[in-house]
Amino acid sequence: MAYLTIRDLSLGYENQAILTNLDFTVDKGDYLCVVGENGSGKSTLMKTLLGLTPPIKGQIQWGDGLKINEIGYLPQQTIVQKDFPASVWEVVISGCQGRMGLSPFYKKEEKLTAERNLERMGITHLRNSSYRNLSGGQQQRVLLARALCATTKVLLLDEPVSGLDPKVTAEMYALIKQLNDEGITIIMISHDIEAAVRYATHILHIGGKVFFGTKEEYKKSDLGKFFLAQEGGGF
Amino acid sequence: MFAQLVEYLQYPFVRYAIIVGVLIALCSSLLGVTLVLKRFSFIGDGLSHVAFGALAIASVLNLSNNMLLVLPITVISAVLLLRNGQNTRIKGDAAIAMISVGALAFGYLIMNVFSTSSNLSGDVCSTLFGSTSILTLTSGQVWGCAILSVCVIAFFVLFYNKIFAVTFDENFAMATGVKAERYNLMIAVVIAVIIVLAMNLVGALLISALVVFPALSAMRIYSSFLKVTICSAVLSVICALVGILISILAGTPVGSTIVAVDVLMFGICYLCGMVRGR
Ligand SMILES: Nc1ncnc2c1ncn2[C@@H]1O[C@H](COP(=O)(O)OP(=O)(O)OP(=O)(O)O)[C@@H](O)[C@H]1O
Numbered sequence: 001m002a003y004l005t006i007r008d009l010s011l012g013y014e015n016q017a018i019l020t021n022l023d024f025t026v027d028k029g030d031y032l033c034v035v036g037e038n039g040s041g042k043s044t045l046m047k048t049l050l051g052l053t054p055p056i057k058g059q060i061q062w063g064d065g066l067k068i069n070e071i072g073y074l075p076q077q078t079i080v081q082k083d084f085p086a087s088v089w090e091v092v093i094s095g096c097q098g099r100m101g102l103s104p105f106y107k108k109e110e111k112l113t114a115e116r117n118l119e120r121m122g123i124t125h126l127r128n129s130s131y132r133n134l135s136g137g138q139q140q141r142v143l144l145a146r147a148l149c150a151t152t153k154v155l156l157l158d159e160p161v162s163g164l165d166p167k168v169t170a171e172m173y174a175l176i177k178q179l180n181d182e183g184i185t186i187i188m189i190s191h192d193i194e195a196a197v198r199y200a201t202h203i204l205h206i207g208g209k210v211f212f213g214t215k216e217e218y219k220k221s222d223l224g225k226f227f228l229a230q231e232g233g234g235f
Numbered sequence: 236m237f238a239q240l241v242e243y244l245q246y247p248f249v250r251y252a253i254i255v256g257v258l259i260a261l262c263s264s265l266l267g268v269t270l271v272l273k274r275f276s277f278i279g280d281g282l283s284h285v286a287f288g289a290l291a292i293a294s295v296l297n298l299s300n301n302m303l304l305v306l307p308i309t310v311i312s313a314v315l316l317l318r319n320g321q322n323t324r325i326k327g328d329a330a331i332a333m334i335s336v337g338a339l340a341f342g343y344l345i346m347n348v349f350s351t352s353s354n355l356s357g358d359v360c361s362t363l364f365g366s367t368s369i370l371t372l373t374s375g376q377v378w379g380c381a382i383l384s385v386c387v388i389a390f391f392v393l394f395y396n397k398i399f400a401v402t403f404d405e406n407f408a409m410a411t412g413v414k415a416e417r418y419n420l421m422i423a424v425v426i427a428v429i430i431v432l433a434m435n436l437v438g439a440l441l442i443s444a445l446v447v448f449p450a451l452s453a454m455r456i457y458s459s460f461l462k463v464t465i466c467s468a469v470l471s472v473i474c475a476l477v478g479i480l481i482s483i484l485a486g487t488p489v490g491s492t493i494v495a496v497d498v499l500m501f502g503i504c505y506l507c508g509m510v511r512g513r
């Protein structure tokens with residue numbers, strides 16, 4: 001059984017459908033890129049998958065023994081107030097909360113997980129820094145480390161590279177690719193079709209027309225050809 | 236002056252006042268950080284007005300222990316306000332404004348029409364701004380206050396990590412399986428309890444100051460959640476202690492003296508923050 005099975009899904013807000021009749025599946029180890037124009041409903045799709053926004057119609061099935069508290073999430077914009085006092089360590093370890101149920105304090109296991117993920121993201125030296133004083137790229141790494149504390153299986157990333165410079169963007173993509181190679185299933189929203197085609201195994205294109213398939217199929221499809229032909233490949 | 240203080244401290248009611256004052260200041264500062272960061276401070280303000288209205292009803296009914304009425308009404312309002320505030324932000328804001336002003340108006344109206352007291356404006360003034368009433372506390376009230384305070388502190392310590400998670404990023408918390416709504420509800424209830432507690436000390440209109448100022452002051456100086464929380468608790472206790480002592484010695488009203496010290500402390504912390512170059 002697939003990790004995630006979507007059947008005839010319609011989503012939107014207050015019964016205003018944005019997307020209708022979506023069908024796709026994600027298997028273990030896949031790297032799915034969701035592309036589409038601004039406002040086409042990519043973030044809404046992700047929130048619906050996570051259960052933050054109720055679907056209007058259809059089914060979302062997490063399978064293969066995956067529980068809802070085993071999913072990591074990197075939001076598009078973490079609307080954290082500019083002056084929120086939080087250290088990197090506090091932010092990263094808070095990713096463990098979902099698994100902890102009612103137990104009040106972090107134990108050795110959670111602390112180890114957090115430490116390992118700080119190291120994985122190369123931000124161990126920032127451990128005691130204040131989150132609000134970090135650069136955009138560093139903040140993104142911190143949030144990715146937090147997401148990794150929440151999961152060892154599936155990561156949902158909503159535009160992880162928005163606002164980052166080309167060098168940091170490349171690093172970020174490499175990092176995500178590495179996580180995928182380590183066996184974590186990736187569902188990523190991206191504006192960058194070129195990168196999507198380079199790194200992903202599957203593409204979901206939403207908007208006016210909907211496409212779902214492997215990236216090879218996408219490159220051959222009319223929709224894919226059209227968007228890839230546009231200069232830069234981005235939107 | 237010191238001798239005078241020592242003499243005062245021999246009276247049990249003065250010691251009660253200090254114990255209660257410190258406990259209330261501690262409790263109200265703990266959730267202050269969350270309140271400020273979640274932009275819930277307006278809920279605190281609205282609730283204090285509701286508590287005033289409830290107190291007006293209680294005093295007209297001549298209840299022996301008016302907490303029995305004020306506490307449930309405030310807690311229920313907290314739950315309702317939070318429900319409302321979550322769905323649609325603007326409507327929530329308006330609802331709070333309506334409820335708080337409405338409660339204030341009705342509270343005063345009720346007191347005015349039904350009160351049998353000869354000193355009505357004095358009564359109103361003391362419920363709004365607090366009074367020397369803290370010096371007339373009985374040991375029973377002190378115990379009640381102490382028990383509630385211990386509950387609030389225990390709640391805060393046990394749920395500290397969860398409170399951080401839902402305050403920092405509610406969506407992430409919910410997406411990864413934290414029952415954020417449940418914790419929001421608990422926070423709202425605890426806020427209501429704190430407000431009712433603090434009304435004894437500083438009166439309905441000044442409660443927000445007690446909740447918000449220590450948090451804002453601490454946020455000027457520190458930049459991790461734990462340090463800010465501890466610092467705001469310490470600052471709050473110090474300010475309350477200093478405020479109560481000043482008010483005993485100088486005969487000023489307790490509530491406004493404490494708040495004045497809080498404001499002063501904020502000024503100092505603000506300057507410290509600037510000096511440290513932020
Ligand atoms: N909370 C909300 N209530 C009602 N409508 C919303 C809400 N959030 C978003 N929308 C609408 O839903 C549509 C899709 O929004 P969404 O954020 O999913 O787009 P997106 O594909 O992620 O865009 P972007 O590329 O800019 O991130 C937009 O038209 C937006 O106006």
Ligand SMILES: [Mg+2]
Nearest residue numbers: 042043044076
């Ligand atoms: Mg989006």
